[in-house]
Amino acid sequence: MPVDLRHHGDSEIGPGLVDLAVNVRQGMPPTWLRELLATSLSDISAYPNADRATRIVAGHHGRDPEEVLLTVGAAEAFTLLARVLATPGRAWSEPAGYEPGGSGSALAAPSPAGLPVSRPVVVHPQFTEPEAALRAVGFVPDRVLLPDPFVLDASLVPDDADLVMIGNPTNPTSVLHPAATIASLAREGRYLVVDEAFADCVPGEPESLASVRLPGLVVIRSLTKTWGLAGLRIGYVIGPPELVAAMREAQPLWAVSTPALAAAEACVSPRAQAEAFRWAGEMADRRRVLVDGLTALGAYVVPEAQGSFVCVRLPHALQLRTLLRERGFAVRRADTFPGLGPEWLRVAVRDDETTAAFLAALKEARDDLPA
Template structure:
């Protein structure tokens, strides 16, 4: 579908079909869906439209939501999780009228139970849930994408599972008035014709079934990686659910890079430090090669 869309590039893009496909996928009204140029644009639009008195971002998580709020002139407070990095609703101030949280969270790979997220919803508060990695979990049991509740905004991305980071496609799910406000703030024709075609293709029953199969294989590959990491004595954040794991290992990132393995540094995420890294889940052969390189690195590290 994306290749076919190239023939339509002379015309301005129309998102009607893609928007309807997303709405059907989640059992929402079409007026409850806004297509965006990736999740990043959605955060910028929210920062421009919302007028919170007390904005709270739950960390560690993707830093773009806080950056977008700060760039729009909002003062942001942080709720920083620790330990198993599970969300305790009591940590969120009662008078916070905007709360942003990832689920599953980047970079911790922790999935917060839907009952915990629901407990954060209350009159006068907007809850924004970043579900960019929700389709990593078979059946998406903790997703709120199909839930219609006052003040709830869900952001989804199609660039992760489908490897479309360069195409820039995501969407926002919320009540119709909120979507209308966001649409007013969005530039005209923000989503390209190929990206719209990709969105439509990713909503088909065939694509949904393929994503489910991928998520089940991901769980197997993730368990394999986690088992190998723990056998080396690495501390892995418990019960990871996304396409990566978060690991506490000092002084290994740069040596691994020299051996041909790039892992994400953790010290740029509030609540983590330089001892933390995020490792992508790959097939067992790739994981074996990484684990071998990691074992060599750990055995030669001066800190061990």
């Protein structure tokens, strides 16, 4: 059954609604980051230069600047990657001197063979923009649909897949896959693309592959979620230098604005990383309150949620979504994610007071359902 791959949480919100549909941290950006962004406007008359921010982001992950490309949010990264991989003759291999087992590598492996993409695979349920970007340039990717509880089984990925895309933690299921399981999918002649937009929701990011070099591994990160910068648009790609260079060539000149570059530097600073670590721990406590409340109301929540959202199965979920809107709460329908159906919703983690009000509204909505 066709699904709307371009449906996202922002289309659910509206005036007067409490936003539980968008996975962006509320109350952000913090004052210190707002002030830094305001200061960056003093340089707004000059064309943006991404060199320094690229070096800082690369250094944060123990990578070389040639392995990093700053992008207009993670969404642009998927678009650029799709365009590069769809370009005839765009096969690539790493240049002489590139060492897969070099600094920052926890899992050493040889270089990719640089074969053209012919069988892309997207592991679902996951963020739909990667597949939408592939389809926009003519690819028709196969879908690997993980069964509930949506934990990655590497054996489900076809051996001949030469492009594999997966999220970690995965949107919308909030499942965190072991890094070793994802890494086992890397091999010669294959691009392995990992969407780590919510990696900083997990204290210490234990399953991140951003500092690991593997054949064909591409990690895509976002700074818009934790730091409330969805309107600023800033993210980045980490991958083999030749592939990153091809994406840089495909990117419009001066794509990332001066304030966004300033944000990129600030959000990987020690101060920001310490704050993100504390927030991730606090958010985990709030997520537990939400999960316990939903479970008490008879909802099924995908186990071991690790993101800033939970994936919930409820009878009559779409009707409940409408009744919740009437009570002032917006939640994200999840039937637009391949592999999920109309009984699924995604709910963002908020403060305990908001969660209590939402759970009360959900109970009322459930009780008001027609028999």
